[in-house]
Amino acid sequence: MSAATPQELVERALAASTADDCVVIIHDTTSANLRWANNTLTTNGQMSGRTATVVSFVASGDSVAAASTSGSATTVDEIAGIMRAADAAARLAEPAEDANPLVRDRTSSDWDEPATPTDITVYDAVAPALGEAFGRAAGAGRLLYGFVDHAVTTTYLGSSTGLRLRHVQPTGHFACTAKDTALTTSAWLGAATRDFADIDPLALDDELARRLAWAARRVDLPAGRYDTILPPTAVADLMVDTYWYAGARDAWEGQSVYSQRPTGTRIGERITAPGVHLMSDPALPDVACTPFAVVGSSDSERSVFDNGLPLARTEWIRDGELTSLIQTRHTATMTEQPATPYIDNLVLEIDSGSGTIDDLVAGTERGLLVTSLWYIRLVDPQSLLLTGLTRDGVYLVENGEITGAVNNFRWNESPVDLLGRFTHASATTRSFSREWGADYFPRTATPALRIPDFNMSSVSQAM
Amino acid sequence: MPGIDATFLALPHRRLGDLALARAADLGASHADFRFERIRSQRILVRDGALQGAADADLVGFAVRVVHGGAWGFASGVVLTEDEARRVAETAVSVAKVAAAMTTTPVELAPEPVYDDVTWVSSYDLDPFEVSTADKTAVLADWTIRLCRGSAVDHATASLYAVQENKYYADLAGTRTTQQRVRMQPAFEAMGGTSEVFDSMASIAPPVGRGWEYVVGDPSAGAWDWEIELDEVPDLLAEKLKSPSIEAGRYDLVIHPSNLWLTIHESIGHATELDRALGYEANYAGTSFATPDQIGTLRYGSPIMNVTGDRTVEHGLATIGYDDDGVATQQWDIVRDGMLVGFQLDRPMAALMPELSADEGAGRSNGCAYADSPGHIPIQRMANVSLQPAADGPSTEELISQVERGLYVVGDKSWSIDMQRFNFQFTGQRFFRIVDGRLAGQARDVAYQATTTDFWGAMEAVGGPDTWLLGGAFNCGKAQPGQVAAVSHGCPTALFRDVRILNTTEEAGQ
Numbered sequence: 011m012s013a014a015t016p017q018e019l020v021e022r023a024l025a026a027s028t029a030d031d032c033v034v035i036i037h038d039t040t041s042a043n044l045r046w047a048n049n050t051l052t053t054n055g056q057m058s059g060r061t062a063t064v065v066s067f068v069a070s071g072d073s074v075a076a077a078s079t080s081g082s083a084t085t086v087d088e089i090a091g092i093m094r095a096a097d098a099a100a101r102l103a104e105p106a107e108d109a110n111p112l113v114r115d116r117t118s119s120d121w122d123e124p125a126t127p128t129d130i131t132v133y134d135a136v137a138p139a140l141g142e143a144f145g146r147a148a149g150a151g152r153l154l155y156g157f158v159d160h161a162v163t164t165t166y167l168g169s170s171t172g173l174r175l176r177h178v179q180p181t182g183h184f185a186c187t188a189k190d191t192a193l194t195t196s197a198w199l200g201a202a203t204r205d206f207a208d209i210d211p212l213a214l215d216d217e218l219a220r221r222l223a224w225a226a227r228r229v230d231l232p233a234g235r236y237d238t239i240l241p242p243t244a245v246a247d248l249m250v251d252t253y254w255y256a257g258a259r260d261a262w263e264g265q266s267v268y269s270q271r272p273t274g275t276r277i278g279e280r281i282t283a284p285g286v287h288l289m290s291d292p293a294l295p296d297v298a299c300t301p302f303a304v305v306g307s308s309d310s311e312r313s314v315f316d317n318g319l320p321l322a323r324t325e326w327i328r329d330g331e332l333t334s335l336i337q338t339r340h341t342a343t344m345t346e347q348p349a350t351p352y353i354d355n356l357v358l359e360i361d362s363g364s365g366t367i368d369d370l371v372a373g374t375e376r377g378l379l380v381t382s383l384w385y386i387r388l389v390d391p392q393s394l395l396l397t398g399l400t401r402d403g404v405y406l407v408e409n410g411e412i413t414g415a416v417n418n419f420r421w422n423e424s425p426v427d428l429l430g431r432f433t434h435a436s437a438t439t440r441s442f443s444r445e446w447g448a449d450y451f452p453r454t455a456t457p458a459l460r461i462p463d464f465n466m467s468s469v470s471q472a473m
Numbered sequence: 474m475p476g477i478d479a480t481f482l483a484l485p486h487r488r489l490g491d492l493a494l495a496r497a498a499d500l501g502a503s504h505a506d507f508r509f510e511r512i513r514s515q516r517i518l519v520r521d522g523a524l525q526g527a528a529d530a531d532l533v534g535f536a537v538r539v540v541h542g543g544a545w546g547f548a549s550g551v552v553l554t555e556d557e558a559r560r561v562a563e564t565a566v567s568v569a570k571v572a573a574a575m576t577t578t579p580v581e582l583a584p585e586p587v588y589d590d591v592t593w594v595s596s597y598d599l600d601p602f603e604v605s606t607a608d609k610t611a612v613l614a615d616w617t618i619r620l621c622r623g624s625a626v627d628h629a630t631a632s633l634y635a636v637q638e639n640k641y642y643a644d645l646a647g648t649r650t651t652q653q654r655v656r657m658q659p660a661f662e663a664m665g666g667t668s669e670v671f672d673s674m675a676s677i678a679p680p681v682g683r684g685w686e687y688v689v690g691d692p693s694a695g696a697w698d699w700e701i702e703l704d705e706v707p708d709l710l711a712e713k714l715k716s717p718s719i720e721a722g723r724y725d726l727v728i729h730p731s732n733l734w735l736t737i738h739e740s741i742g743h744a745t746e747l748d749r750a751l752g753y754e755a756n757y758a759g760t761s762f763a764t765p766d767q768i769g770t771l772r773y774g775s776p777i778m779n780v781t782g783d784r785t786v787e788h789g790l791a792t793i794g795y796d797d798d799g800v801a802t803q804q805w806d807i808v809r810d811g812m813l814v815g816f817q818l819d820r821p822m823a824a825l826m827p828e829l830s831a832d833e834g835a836g837r838s839n840g841c842a843y844a845d846s847p848g849h850i851p852i853q854r855m856a857n858v859s860l861q862p863a864a865d866g867p868s869t870e871e872l873i874s875q876v877e878r879g880l881y882v883v884g885d886k887s888w889s890i891d892m893q894r895f896n897f898q899f900t901g902q903r904f905f906r907i908v909d910g911r912l913a914g915q916a917r918d919v920a921y922q923a924t925t926t927d928f929w930g931a932m933e934a935v936g937g938p939d940t941w942l943l944g945g946a947f948n949c950g951k952a953q954p955g956q957v958a959a960v961s962h963g964c965p966t967a968l969f970r971d972v973r974i975l976n977t978t979e980e981a982g983q
Contacts, residue, residue: 013552044572045953047753051575055547056568057848059534077606080530082551095529102607104524104614130568141575155755157953185953187756198756263628264666271668272627307528309518314526384759385889389900389920392671395981397898397920399891401759420889420896420922422980448757449955467980468922468973471762472893 013084016125019062020168022086023093029066029100030074031112032093033169033317035304036083037061038125041161042132049144049154056130060084063306064093065314066100067112073105076314078307106315108308108340113318115172125164126178132160132206136184139211147188147215152222154215156186159448160206167304173318177300180204181452183442184211187402188218190225194473195415197221198382198402200243202442202452221381221403227414229406231469237377238464239370239407242441246454247383248425249288249358250446251396255388256326258337259310262345267394267426268335275345276332282429284330285361290353291323296440297453299354313338316351324350327429329361355453363435367458370434372410374460379405379412382444383421394424398445399470418473419466434460475600477592477653481511481639484533486651489558490643493537496562498645502539502546502569504582505562506644508797509535510847513602513637519613520630521621527606534847537562541569543579547850583823583830583838585800587647593794595654596787597684601635604685609633612688613661616703620663623707625714631661633688634680634947636959640797648799656682656790656959658947659697663710672917674710675902676702677731677884679944680959682788695788709903709915716915719904721976725879726921726969727872732901733860734944734962735885740925741773741780742858742962744894745807746841747816747829753853758951759892762925763813765826771813774929777863780808782817782856784840789857790945790959791843797851798842805831805839807858811929817841819853845956852952859943859963866937869966874910875934880919880974881905881912885944887920898922900977920975928969936965 014022016036023034040058044051062083068075077099083089133140136158147154160182167175185200197218203209240248261268261275268276292301303319305312316338325333334350342349371379381403389395397420404416436458443454486509497505511533518525535558536549546569550561601609613631620629635657642650658680664673678697681687690696728736743761748754750761763771773780784791784802795801798820807815816822816829819842823829827836843854873881884902891897904919905912923931945961 012554041954042568043954044575046575047755048578048751050577051544051572052753053545053547053850053852054568054572055549055850056564057549059549059551059848061530061532063528078526078528080528080532082531082533084552092531095531099527099529099606102605103527104607104610107523107525130571133571137571137575144575144577153752155752157756159954185756189752189755193760263664264671265628265664265673269671271666271671307516307518308526310520310525384892387887387889389887389898390918390977390981393978393981395977397887397889397980399889399896401892418891418896420891420898422898422975422977424981427982448953449950465980465982467898467975468896470891470896471924472759472891472895 014086016166017122019083019089020166023064023089024168024170026090026093027066027097029097030069031067031170033065035063035306036166037163039161039163040127040129041159042128042130043157043159044133044137045157047155049148062089062092064096066096068100074109075100075103076106077103078314080306108313108315108338110315110339112169112171112315113173116318117174118176121174121176126162128160128162133158136206136209136211143211143215151191152219153189153191154186158184165300165304167318169318175302175318179300182206183448183452184209186214186218188222190222195222195225196402196473200442200444202440202447224405224412225415229414229416231416233419233466233468235463235465237374238461239374239377239379239458240461241367241381241458242439242456243444244380244383245358245456245459246441246443247386247445249356249454249456250443250451251386252425253356255394256335257311258335258341258345261335266391268332275335277335277347279332280330281332281426282327282330286327286330286429287325287359288327289323289325289357290355292321292353294355294357297355297455299453303351311336311352313340319351321351321353324353357438357455358457359438360435360457363437363457365436367436370436370458370460371407371412373434374407375409377407378416379407384445386445389422394426395422396425397422418470420468420470422465422467428461432459432461477594477651478639485553486641489535489553492555493558493562494643494645496559497537497539497566500566502541502566504540504645506538506642506799507535508847509641511639512846515635517606517610517613517633519610519617521628522614522618524610536847537565538850539565539569540580541566542573544569544572544576545580546572549848580821581824582820583836585820585838588650588795588801589647590649593652595682595792597655599685600655601657601685602637616661619703620661620707623663623711625665625711626663626707627665629661629663634658642797642799644799650795650799652794654682654793655684656680657687659688663706665710665714670714672713674706674713675884677902680790680947682790682792713915713917716917718978719916719919719974719976721974721979723971724974725876726972727876727879727881727966728969729883729966730942730944730964731884732882733964733967735888736899737858737860737962737964738946739888739890740894740897742855744925745816746853746855747818747822747826748853757953762893762895765816765829767813769812769814772811773808773813773926774811775932776811777935778808778811778929778932779861780858781805781861782807782815782839782858784856786857788943789961791855791857791961796840796842797844798838800838800840802840803831817853817856822853843958845958849954849956854951854958855949855960857961862938862941862965863935866935866965869936869940872934872936872966872968873907873912875968876907877909879907881907895924918977920977922973922975931969931971932967933970934968936967940966
């Protein structure tokens with residue numbers, strides 16, 4: 011059996027379904043990566059895959075049951091098998107509590123286009139430069155560890171109600187850690203990219219060398235509260251968690267920092283400093299993402315009935331006020347708010363934000379510059395208290411200059427609280443969350459922030 | 474016990490493998506291996522008695538990994554045709570050629586005997602995929618309805634995640650393995666609160682390498698005792714909501730296996746992966762304070778600390794017959810009498826440091842290669858890393874009786890550790906205060922924080938075999954591109970002296 015096109019898979023599945031309605035989602039992904047450590051390549055690969063998800067809907071009286079089945083699908087036989095499984099599961103399923111009318115009758119202008127691939131040649135310029143950087147680093151007593159990844163996913167969403175939607179999503183990033191050969195000093199850089207045309211490994215190696223040189227003076231500091239500058243990458247780490255825990259249902263039921271307990275949300279309440287804006291917008295060019303809802307299975311924050319729902323600019327926090335939470339049409343009826351589905355990008359803007367992180371450093375009398383955060387986990391949902399570590403570069407700032415490297419810390423902080431007490435912000439720039447950017451949430455734009463009393467809870471010996 | 478799924482055996486794994494390996498050999502690969510996998514999974518979510526979502530997945534694909542010109546090359550595909558098998562092999566070789574220019578240390582693999590067409594199936598009775606989704610959903614819905622009857626419970630969730638993993642591995646040396654394993658993660662959580670306080674209480678049932686019998690079977694035969702826990706959790710939540718906030722300070726801790734498994738995972742399991750210790754995870758998951766030059770000299774913990782790596786223990790989540798390098802799996806010592814004595818290895822790691830081999834320096838891998846899908850390259854992943862009980866050790870009650878002022882910690886919740894595995898912070902489901910050797914009600918807002926070797930050095934006693942439980946996780950993350958692995962950790966209840974306790978409300982500045 012030969013491979014079928016994604017459009018053929020969608021049409022064959024829709025034609026074969028015996029359910030009352032169905033949605034077919036095809037994700038066609040190719041990717042290529044290079045990984046290195048100790049100035050040598052370690053692993054690499056070029057992968058291709060195509061998965062199909064069929065969501066079947068079966069009506070019974072006033073209720074509708076839904077079930078979804080996914081699988082690798084390249085042939086009409088394979089998609090037919092997935093369709094049969096989804097139909098059978100829906101017939102046996104309990105009524106769906108999130109039932110809503112399916113979205114109807116929209117077609118993307120590029121629906122008929124084939125999937126867009128990538129391959130190892132995306133590194134035609136990067137790979138030789140990386141090889142040169144390995145040699146240069148080895149000669150200068152540096153060890154490089156890092157990873158580049160490029161993936162292109164083409165999504166096709168078709169439905170029995172007339173949806174034929176297509177979206178191409180390129181996603182890439184470069185990340186590199188440098189250490190001295192004694193392994194006592196470490197620095198990190200990471201950046202998101204769509205096509206690697208803007209990635210220069212030799213320039214990045216230069217910057218890593220500059221940061222390692224900052225560690226010529228080592229300063230050991232105890233735990234405590236410090237005036238701390240967080241770069242856009244670290245702010246992205248914290249904002250992703252702020253967003254992920256913004257589910258409307260959990261808030262409505264009293265289980266999050268956005269709750270008005272025992273029942274209700276804090277929508278309409280000022281939760282951060284004035285001038286803070288947190289938003290998502292699929293049309294923003296640097297962080298463009300899928301402009302329609304794609305949902306394989308329902309949970310508290312996503313509903314299969316919302317598949318194909320157009321996504322538009324959504325302000326989660328506007329001028330410090332909580333204005334929206336992540337919600338489906340189902341939870342929107344619960345909270346009596348508009349449906350504001352999950353969107354795959356996030357932007358933080360501060361009205362007073364200007365300049366760069368260098369400007370924040372120059373304006374700091376004594377404080378810490380933290381280059382990246384790591385192992386961030388939720389400790390308490392009531393306050394959105396997070397814990398995590400600093401990693402690969404904490405620097406002492408004195409009189410506007412970086413004067414040395416400081417030990418690492420474990421920190422405990424709530425990002426919602428931080429947005430209420432920061433004192434300075436840079437302009438917003440494209441950023442890359444070290445914790446979540448590579449695998450889960452790559453499209454962020456954030457400013458650097460200066461926090462006057464960041465809680466460094468204990469010292470970490472890690473170097 | 475079921476055999477290997479006939480629908481997997483009907484797939485063209487052998488034919489595609491033979492073609493791919495032959496093509497890689499023709500192109501000059503010095504090593505080539507072929508993995509053909511099918512991963513069936515199911516997730517069911519229930520909230521307050523209503524089904525939230527049910528999703529099944531059945532992913533099939535294959536991968537070719539080669540060593541060519543001293544460099545790795547890897548490629549994968551999902552089109553199950555002979556042409557595609559050859560094309561993927563060719564792509565793997567072409568990727569290796571790109572990589573060769575950046576590879577300064579040629580790839581070597583530790584030696585391993587050839588296993589000529591062997592099979593292995595994990596230990597379970599009832600295939601969860603043979604039980605109807607409706608029946609499984611009904612059990613979960615019943616759990617949440619029962620929980621919601623508790624006076625302090627406002628809402629309850631329940632979930633099931635089940636996986637059946639089939640792998641066929643073949644390499645140019647002649648090894649052919651066909652394997653199947655099943656794992657399950659049933660869970661529930663009750664939530665409740667007032668205008669002032671919100672909290673939750675979850676089941677402490679571990680995920681396991683068992684079938685549906687884990688849910689509906691006899692607890693004396695290995696099933697979890699869901700009935701007892703469903704009765705207890707609403708009252709435990711009610712008590713927790715009324716309990717006092719902890720006074721930060723230093724306390725003795727008696728830690729139940731339902732919490733201690735995660736501390737073992739983070740501070741021992743990951744710390745003794747040789748790829749981390751050598752820098753292969755330095756840009757992502759991190760390195761390790763435990764380096765191979767410290768074998769036999771690093772005091773990891775107190776003399777009663779004995780830790781094994783084991784990919785053979787029955788019902789373990791990392792248990793399998795042969796790993797993704799084609800190595801027969803094993804059990805070995807990692808910490809003996811408190812001293813570091815071993816690491817976790819795959820074939821490339823074992824070849825780099827043959828003196829670390831469990832087979833008396835024979836340079837053999839101890840079987841820790843794993844890839845979570847055909848789309849990912851195998852890397853060194855964690856064995857079931859477990860703390861051994863004392864043969865005639867005390868009961869949990871006897872351990873509690875040895876504490877004047879402390880906490881009894883049950884169930885896992887939040888976890889975090891630094892990139893060299895020194896500094897960690899954990900919370901839990903239940904923190905019972907201990908006063909003069911007796912439990913004295915729960916405390917809230919508790920986290921414990923320590924440095925790995927200080928913590929394990931402060932372990933004064935481990936419980937007996939009756940206190941031992943195999944805990945674990947479905948979702949351990951590692952590598953770039955990111956992969957997840959399921960892994961178990963067994964341990965007894967254990968007593969730790971003088972550990973730092975934080976008040977999380979104070980940490981939040983509130």
